[in-house]
Amino acid sequence: MLMKIANAAAFWGDQPDAATRLLAAAPELDFLTLDYLAEVSLSIMAIVRAQDPQAGYARDFVDVVRSLVPFYQRGGKTRIVTNAGGLDPEACGRAVRGALSAAGLRNLKVAIVSGDDVLPRLVAGLAEPGPGSATPAAAFANLETGESLATIADRLMTANAYLGAQPIAEALRGGADIVITGRVADPSLTVGPCLAHFGWPADAFDRIAGATVAGHLLECGTQACGGFSTDWLELPNAADIGFPIAEVAEDGSCVITKAPGTGGAVTLQTVKEQLLYEIGDPATYLSPDATVSFLTLRLEQLGADRVRVSGASGGPPPPTYKVSATYRDGYKAHGQLTLFGHDAVKKARHAGQAMLERLAAHGCVFRETLVECLGTGASVRGIASRMSDTHLVETVLRVSVAADAREPVERFTREIAPLVTCGPQGVTGYATGRPKVLPIFGYWPCLIARAAVQPAWRMLG
Amino acid sequence: MIPLREIACARSGDKGNSANVAVFGRTPAAYAWLREHLTAKIVEEYFRPLGVGTVVRYDVPNLEALNFVLPHVLGGGGSRSLRIDAQGKTLGMALLEMPVDADVRAKT
Numbered sequence: 001m002l003m004k005i006a007n008a009a010a011f012w013g014d015q016p017d018a019a020t021r022l023l024a025a026a027p028e029l030d031f032l033t034l035d036y037l038a039e040v041s042l043s044i045m046a047i048v049r050a051q052d053p054q055a056g057y058a059r060d061f062v063d064v065v066r067s068l069v070p071f072y073q074r075g076g077k078t079r080i081v082t083n084a085g086g087l088d089p090e091a092c093g094r095a096v097r098g099a100l101s102a103a104g105l106r107n108l109k110v111a112i113v114s115g116d117d118v119l120p121r122l123v124a125g126l127a128e129p130g131p132g133s134a135t136p137a138a139a140f141a142n143l144e145t146g147e148s149l150a151t152i153a154d155r156l157m158t159a160n161a162y163l164g165a166q167p168i169a170e171a172l173r174g175g176a177d178i179v180i181t182g183r184v185a186d187p188s189l190t191v192g193p194c195l196a197h198f199g200w201p202a203d204a205f206d207r208i209a210g211a212t213v214a215g216h217l218l219e220c221g222t223q224a225c226g227g228f229s230t231d232w233l234e235l236p237n238a239a240d241i242g243f244p245i246a247e248v249a250e251d252g253s254c255v256i257t258k259a260p261g262t263g264g265a266v267t268l269q270t271v272k273e274q275l276l277y278e279i280g281d282p283a284t285y286l287s288p289d290a291t292v293s294f295l296t297l298r299l300e301q302l303g304a305d306r307v308r309v310s311g312a313s314g315g316p317p318p319p320t321y322k323v324s325a326t327y328r329d330g331y332k333a334h335g336q337l338t339l340f341g342h343d344a345v346k347k348a349r350h351a352g353q354a355m356l357e358r359l360a361a362h363g364c365v366f367r368e369t370l371v372e373c374l375g376t377g378a379s380v381r382g383i384a385s386r387m388s389d390t391h392l393v394e395t396v397l398r399v400s401v402a403a404d405a406r407e408p409v410e411r412f413t414r415e416i417a418p419l420v421t422c423g424p425q426g427v428t429g430y431a432t433g434r435p436k437v438l439p440i441f442g443y444w445p446c447l448i449a450r451a452a453v454q455p456a457w458r459m460l461g
Numbered sequence: 462m463i464p465l466r467e468i469a470c471a472r473s474g475d476k477g478n479s480a481n482v483a484v485f486g487r488t489p490a491a492y493a494w495l496r497e498h499l500t501a502k503i504v505e506e507y508f509r510p511l512g513v514g515t516v517v518r519y520d521v522p523n524l525e526a527l528n529f530v531l532p533h534v535l536g537g538g539g540s541r542s543l544r545i546d547a548q549g550k551t552l553g554m555a556l557l558e559m560p561v562d563a564d565v566r567a568k569t
């Protein structure tokens with residue numbers, strides 16, 4: 001018995017009408033997933049929530065639910081799993097519940113998953129750093145740098161464990177139509193429905209590995225269907241690239257496809273590229289549901305826009321959950337102006353440096369500054385720069401600063417526009433106003449023992 | 462010389478301050494050539510201007526792919542990096558611009 005599951009949001013800010021369009025084209029879908037959380041999304045929510053206690057989640061999802069009201073009024077059965085709950089799945093769930101009730105859809109059941117917030121655990125670990133403590137600070141060392149959590153203790157903002165599929169599966173078995181989580185591993189949004197649908201035992205690791213691969217292929221939306229692919233220019237109808245659908249079989253294999261009539265393509269190449277997107281060692285892809293090897297996968301083009309992915313192999317998940325913590329780390333701003341004329345790049349660099357010198361003369365201290373001339377290969381400076389840029393008659397000057405304090409960054413944002421009059425002739429593109437001062441969120445990946453985390457779910461009344 | 466893109470596809474993405482770049486042969490022969498010639502050392506040297514650490518290569522023969530993990534290559538990554546490309550979106554395209562001998566085209 002196949003299970004059809006699709007994705008209609010790869011990140012917070014993806015195409016707002018993707019869910020309605022997908023369900024109009026493929027109303028038979030069993031499940032729809034929407035992924036809103038990137039590495040530092042929760043810290044953005046923390047900032048917003050500081051001003052509005054009701055804003056600790058992806059409000060966009062409530063709009064998606066409203067847009068799906070006609071689908072459910074027509075008797076649509078597709079169930080939804082999303083991590084839109086962010087820092088506050090409860091508030092998100094209540095808002096969704098409210099939107100459904102207002103539309104007369106009181107029969108749809110909304111469940112929330114909690115337990116991912118481990119900030120109190122990290123703080124407790126800092127307070128009891130001695131040997132024998134259940135959660136010593138050393139246990140939360142930064143996975144990238146090895147630094148101790150104590151170095152950023154006073155600036156910690158959020159800490160959330162990537163929960164697995166289990167609580168999602170339980171909520172679905174409990175009858176939920178919409179499951180709203182906070183931080184969960186992205187593929188678990190797909191694995192949860194598979195566990196509920198097929199009733200796999202918890203140690204069916206090869207099948208769970210297959211579902212994890214399907215989830216990994218779905219989680220970035222259109223990227224499995226040609227979005228972001230090397231040969232993007234050759235795609236049919238790039239204006240309407242379809243979101244991906246996985247037809248998962250009982251053995252954990254799947255066929256990746258997309259809704260009929262949509263653009264893009266599902267080919268061996270688009271699927272291969274997405275398989276290795278944001279991957280480390282392909283022999284040990286770690287998720288809270290299984291440790292997956294990609295080295296046994298087999299890909300097969302079954303027909304137009306249909307690629308079968310089988311052969312995943314898996315073992316038990318690691319004994320720890322990965323935690324994504326964030327901390328305040330100062331401020332930054334980026335300012336941009338366009339320059340046209342002879343020696344455009346030379347003038348742009350000179351203008352950028354002159355502005356930074358002026359700020360230094362005012363006493364502004366930055367921990368980092370950067371002058372980039374876009375159009376010269378600045379994205380990969382030093383690699384593409386062997387191309388000569390003296391012939392360029394146009395460039396975008398982009399100047400960036402970062403500081404521990406807000407004030408010098410604020411001052412910087414006022415120094416961009418004056419270059420229109422005190423800079424070289426041919427400066428334009430200043431109509432968008434002063435740049436914004438942006439808070440910097442440090443990213444602190446670490447591990448926590450599974451026993452220290454209690455995933456839970458409940459149905460909202 | 463020809464750019465690597467004539468015989469390969471690529472895909473890059475970020476993880477914290479690290480990135481990965483997966484490279485795929487456009488044909489089995491192209492993959493065989495990549496496996497022999499596109500070493501971790503060569504890729505590390507190529508991305509050195511971006512401050513990359515020790516590059517590790519993983520072979521994925523069933524996908525005719527090589528996966529390169531590039532530590533510390535994003536100038537701080539995600540929220541912190543001041544660069545226009547804080548998330549390594551351009552690194553795959555950058556690697557595909559690597560010049561290789563023109564006779565590789567005939568061999569692959």
